[in-house]
Amino acid sequence: xxxQTFFFPVLSDHLTKKYGFTVEHGSxxxxxxxxxxxxxxxxxxxxSNFFGLKMTILIxxxxxxxxxxxxxxxxFLPQ
Numbered sequence: 001x002x003x004q005t006f007f008f009p010v011l012s013d014h015l016t017k018k019y020g021f022t023v024e025h026g027s028x029x030x031x032x033x034x035x036x037x038x039x040x041x042x043x044x045x046x047x048s049n050f051f052g053l054k055m056t057i058l059i060x061x062x063x064x065x066x067x068x069x070x071x072x073x074x075x076f077l078p079q
Contacts, residue, residue, distance in 0.1 A: 007033070007068075 008030050015021035015029070048056040 008026070011029055012021075012023055012026035015026045016023075044056075051059065
């Protein structure tokens with residue numbers, strides 16, 4: 001959840017500059033992130049039991065790395 005403090009300002013800035021969204025509209029995207037976090041939180045224990053703690057942490061880092069690249073559009077992906 002600490003990553004939200006980075007993602008939200010960057011995403012809000014991008015949505016404001018590119019699409020003219022207000023901060024209130026950008027907050028909807030933050031709400032979607034929070035809801036998905038609480039849904040996935042229920043599955044963490046079965047996932048860590050299946051993969052093991054170290055592999056679960058590694059998978060989480062990989063998803064966080066990919067997600068950080070997708071917060072602000074990168075050149076080789078269509079916008």
